[in-house]
Amino acid sequence: MSYSALTHHFEQQHHLQHLGAICGWDQATMMPSGGNQARAEAMSALAVLSHQQLQDPKLADWFASANQASLASDQKVSLAEMHRQWRDATMLPSDLVGALSLAGSRCEHAWRSLRPANDWAGFLPLFAEVLNLSRQVAAARADVLGLSRYDSLLEQFEPGMRSATLDSVFNGVKQWLPALIKEVQDKQGSEIVLQPQGPFAIEQQRALGLDVMALLGFDFNHGRLDVSVHPFCGGVSEDVRLTTRYDEHDVAQALMGVIHETGHARYEQGLPAQWRKLPVGQARSMGVHESQSLFFEMQLARHPAFIAQLSPLLERHFGTQPAFAPDNLAKLYTRVKPGFIRVDADEVTYPAHIMLRYEIERDLIEGKLEAKDLPERWDQLMQRYLGLSTQGNYKDGCMQDIHWTDGSFGYFPSYTLGAMYAAQQASAMQQQQGSLEQLIEQQLPSIFDWLQHNIWQHASLLDTDTLIEQACGQPLNESAFKQHLQQRYLG
Amino acid sequence: MSYSALTHHFEQQHHLQHLGAICGWDQATMMPSGGNQARAEAMSALAVLSHQQLQDPKLADWFASANQASLASDQKVSLAEMHRQWRDATMLPSDLVGALSLAGSRCEHAWRSLRPANDWAGFLPLFAEVLNLSRQVAAARADVLGLSRYDSLLEQFEPGMRSATLDSVFNGVKQWLPALIKEVQDKQGSEIVLQPQGPFAIEQQRALGLDVMALLGFDFNHGRLDVSVHPFCGGVSEDVRLTTRYDEHDVAQALMGVIHETGHARYEQGLPAQWRKLPVGQARSMGVHESQSLFFEMQLARHPAFIAQLSPLLERHFGTQPAFAPDNLAKLYTRVKPGFIRVDADEVTYPAHIMLRYEIERDLIEGKLEAKDLPERWDQLMQRYLGLSTQGNYKDGCMQDIHWTDGSFGYFPSYTLGAMYAAQQASAMQQQQGSLEQLIEQQLPSIFDWLQHNIWQHASLLDTDTLIEQACGQPLNESAFKQHLQQRYLG
Known part of the structure; x- marks a missing residue:
């Protein structure tokens, strides 16, 4: 009763x-x-x-x-x-x-x-x-x-996660990330990459986005695509509201953004119907959610086999141009370059943006840093991790993200946890079903079936550790992520 | 306390x-x-x-x-x-x-x-x-x-209104309406009216609608225009959501619809800010609300002086054509012809649609008519009032309106009450400020100021009778409406 x-x-x-x-x-x-x-x-x-x-x-x-x-x-x-x-x-x-x-x-x-x-x-x-x-x-x-105060906020987004674990994982990443960034940049220094020539009409970008969402199995009877300043995946699982933003001179931003949000959306749409109205029927954690968006955006969409499918779609909407050749797109979408903006960051430098935010928000919440001192600390850490200065440049610095504006402190680590979980899932999927290349070329839906079976249908019925271990055979660790980056960027 | x-x-x-x-x-x-x-x-x-x-x-x-x-x-x-x-x-x-x-x-x-x-x-x-x-x-x-059961529903939309009053007013209308419809049709029989030649692209229709909303003083910082199957004015007074529907072959439908809903919207936007969150700060009644939409759509937008301003707007968006000449538009927008669809009905036959619905919904609620017998009764009354049969044609008959689908019985009389209140307001405004023709040509905003002063700012601070008497010098009656129709259609 x-x-x-x-x-x-x-x-x-x-x-x-x-x-x-x-x-x-x-x-x-x-x-x-x-x-x-x-x-x-x-x-x-x-x-x-x-x-x-x-x-x-x-x-x-x-x-x-x-x-x-x-x-x-x-x-x-x-x-x-x-x-x-x-x-x-x-x-x-x-x-x-x-x-x-x-x-x-x-x-x-x-x-x-x-x-x-x-x-x-x-x-x-x-x-x-x-x-x-x-x-x-x-x-x-x-x-x-x-x-601790900060852990108490982290617990809202990542039940069971502690800053001690984050420190340990992030310290692991810090061991190899700087060298990897440098090595990749050296390797890519000699590459010739063509930039797609715009402008790319927004209506066409929207049509392309809808095509790619359809390819990725988004259910348009239970969701839609719109525009907002900061892209997000909202609504409810029966009616998922994706947003993106368009830049007439950059077709990749909206395209990759839509693919990312479609990963979130398919997780939502794939949650078990019988539990939808209850807490146990919701997504497991923000990190697991992000693992789905990053699986779509990074593991899947930047894979050469998937880029081979994106190329004709781009040509259908914007005509043929040399930059749309699959080889060139693959180079373009895996280009590594330290930059100011987290949401525009490549897969390799992205963890640096997160580690910076993690350290700052932890100190803000623990009372070791005041709001007024935020720009200075931001600038220091950007210099340290990515060699860039944001002095006086607030809009591309500490004012770039929506998260802190509404008090979502403790959320940022989820992005990099997601990247690690996604790499673990891709690794396990390939061990069980064959290479991603084969799957993408021959049976794209089987990839979504694997995610449905191993992640989506479990909602919050399993705790994060069990979910990940059961799906991937291993608890959270950085090695699949490291391997993935090495293979894609130096392989 | x-x-x-x-x-x-x-x-x-x-x-x-x-x-x-x-x-x-x-x-x-x-x-x-x-x-x-x-x-x-x-x-x-x-x-x-x-x-x-x-x-x-x-x-x-x-x-x-x-x-x-x-x-x-x-x-x-x-x-x-x-x-x-x-x-x-x-x-x-x-x-x-x-x-x-x-x-x-x-x-x-x-x-x-x-x-x-x-x-x-x-x-x-x-x-x-x-x-x-x-x-x-x-x-x-x-x-x-x-x-009575029906009056108890009417009271939700028109506080103080009773079916006895409606019977009396509607019986008055029945005295002169059939003859008026016939007389107008006879007079218009010899008129030559050009139909605008489409198609009219929906994007352009939308742009035209936005122009006309701006002309009518709609505040776009507190509202927007979208599309729905059945047009309405929703949202809240700080953020009024208008909708319309577009037909590529008929520019008037959306145009007049937008003007109508803009009347509703300006009432909402003009409600007194200090009472907005309370019942007393809401619109007085549905009839008073409809008086504002009909003031805009009928008293104002179909006035020759306003049509003279619509004509160049139409030309700006769709190019010049003979049908857009002000004289022709005036004839077109005051064309009287009995038809099936209430929302497409002209100003003169409209009350017949309402009297039909009033009689049917009263009987449905009082248990004198069953749902299954609705199509037959609809057909009978359409034949009686407008000489048209809807046998087997449900979509243009008893299934045409949204109101009964969600249980809004008792609402329909508000439309014709609104038409009467609007005519009374126009008559009083002209006695106080000069002819509508002069006002439209020389000081359009003064019309809205009069409505703001006499109607909008009072929200529900006055009861309907007091509001109307104070604004118009007379309680509800059909004579200003009759005079208006006679002058516009036979004058």
């Missing part, structure tokens, strides 16, 4: 989250700017309400009673995931949740115009308030969970 | 309605079809939640206490409007509200494909369920309000 009551309660929560997800998508893609104040208030009211509902005193009784009940094993996992969400919510006071949601909406909205204007002074007070409230959240969570 | 508590409570309700309004808009404009089941469930959960919140037992105490408090006069009106909304909600059991919302979403969604397929058999069971639940709602409301 109490298990059913909890299930019903969490299903109702899911329906509210559905409305919030669609309105969040609308806010980023459709809403005129003048609507923001009212929308921010409405989203904040929803966050508070959702939070209040989780704080209903009945739930504590239900959990106590359900824990004594005789349940099937999947029901036990569902109960545990409901409990995790409940525990996460009830450890925070409602007004703190509401205040962070409101400050986050305001900061994020302002960021959309302040970033292009490189306006750090305008951004700082809004960001400082988000940081201030995020620290309060971290402190409250840390108290209850018995974790 | 209790007044403040109520105010806060209703503001929270408003925030949830905001999310529902945006998701409702999304459902009609953006959502892929496969997302409907989940959306319908989420919208239903929101309706139930919103309803439950209004049923919070605290509210009864707060109302009792606030009624004793010393309040400013506008606070008293705000309190009364909150009380009306509370009374409306608490007289219905939550599961009935949820069931109607779910059945309505299902029926409306199915209707979007069943109507074009002329599939009455597929539609009937869905519609019968909506009717069944609507009758239960009407019965519950009637009991509490001491009204």
Whole structure:
């Protein structure tokens, strides 16, 4: 009885989250700017309400009673995931949740115009308030969970992950990454790579994106593609809302962005239907989510066999040109060059962007770094890891990402965890089914079937370690990722 | 204290309605079809939640206490409007509200494909369920309000309006309308009217619509224009979402539709900012709302002086052609011809469509007509009022409107009430400020200022009778409407 009551309660929560997800998508893609104040208030009211509902005193009784009940094993996992969400919510006071949601909406909205204007002074007070409230959240969570402040935030996105593990994995990466970047750059120095000649009309780029989404098995009856400043995959699993952004002079940005988000989308669309309204039916973690987008974008789309299929699609939409030859595209899409922008970074330098953000956000949350000192620290670490200066260049520096504007501290490590999980999955898939080259050329859908079987269908029914070990035969480690990079870039 | 508590409570309700309004808009404009089941469930959960919140037992105490408090006069009106909304909600059991919302979403969604397929058999069971639940709602409301079942539904859209009043006004219209239609048709029989030659590219039609919205003072920082099967004005007053539909062979449909919805939109955008989150800050009634859309579409946009401004806009977007000459457009846009489709009907035959629907929905709700007998009754009344048969033609007959698909019985009379209120407003405006011709030619914004001053800013601070009498110097009556039609069509 109490298990059913909890299930019903969490299903109702899911329906509210559905409305919030669609309105969040609308806010980023459709809403005129003048609507923001009212929308921010409405989203904040929803966050508070959702939070209040989780704080209903009945739930504590239900959990106590359900824990004594005789349940099937999947029901036990569902109960545990409901409990995790409940525990996460009830450890925070409602007004703190509401205040962070409101400050986050305001900061994020302002960021959309302040970033292009490189306006750090305008951004700082809004960001400082988000940081201030995020620290309060971290402190409250840390108290209850018995974790460090930063780990208590990490736990929201990567259940079970700790900064000690991250330090160990990232220290491993630091052993070989700088040398690898240098070696690849040396090797690529002599390569001749043709840049595709634009402009590439946005309508055609959109049509190309839709074609590639179809090739990747995106279900258009349960989702759509739109435009936003910062691309994301939102909506609900029955109606997945992808976004991208277009640059008339760069066809790769939107194309690769769409492929990346399609990886997220297929995970969402592939979640098990019978659990969709419950916490256990959601994606396992942000790192696992990112492993799907990076599987699509890196393991799959940058594979020469897949590029051989992209080439005729590009020609269909933009006509023939030498730069669209498969060999040239392969060189172009695996070009390694340290740059300012994380979302434009290549596969090899990307982990450097993440390690930088990880160190900064950890210090911001632990109180070892203040908001006003962010640009300076950013500049220092960019110089150290990638040899680039962002002094005075906030828009391509510490103001480039959306994450911190709404208080999503603890999220960034998921990107590189995702890259590692994706490499482990690709390695296991090839051991079981044959080379990616063969699979892409002869049976592309079997790749998605493998992911459906090994990742998507499990939603949160397994913990991350079990999921990865069961799919890949090994726990998290950096060696498949290292091997993949070496083989692709130096092989 | 209790007044403040109520105010806060209703503001929270408003925030949830905001999310529902945006998701409702999304459902009609953006959502892929496969997302409907989940959306319908989420919208239903929101309706139930919103309803439950209004049923919070605290509210009864707060109302009792606030009624004793010393309040400013506008606070008293705000309190009364909150009380009306509370009374409306608490007289219905939550599961009935949820069931109607779910059945309505299902029926409306199915209707979007069943109507074009002329599939009455597929539609009937869905519609019968909506009717069944609507009758239960009407019965519950009637009991509490001491009204007839139909009047209890009418009260939702037109507070204070009764079918006795409608009967009296509509009987008045029936005295002169048939003869007027005939006389106008005789007069127009000899006119030569050129049809604009298409096709009219949809992108250009959209651009024209945006131009006309700008001319009419629509605030694009607080709203946008999109496409849906059945045009509507949704969203919230800070972010008004207009929709239209385009026909490549008919430029007038979308153009006049956009003008109509812009009338709704400006009312919404003109509501007083300080009351926006409360019931008293909402539009007075559906009839008053429709008076604004019909003021824009009929009184204003079909006036020869306004047509003289539309003509060059049409030419700008579609080039010059003889049909775009102002004289011809004026004839074209005031052409009277009995037809099947209400939304395409001219100003003169429109009331016949409404009187038909009024009589049918009254009988459906009062139990004097069953769902299965709807097509036959529709055919009978169409023959009687407009001399047309809809036998076997459901899509252009009883399946043409969205209203009944989601249970909005009692809404249709608002359209003709709106036409009458609009005529009264135009008449009063001209007595106070000079002829519409002069105003349109020389000071278009002063027309909107008059509406802002006399209608929009009052929101629900005045009851409908007071609002109309104060603005127009007379209560509701059909004579200004009759005079307007006679002058425009026979003058």
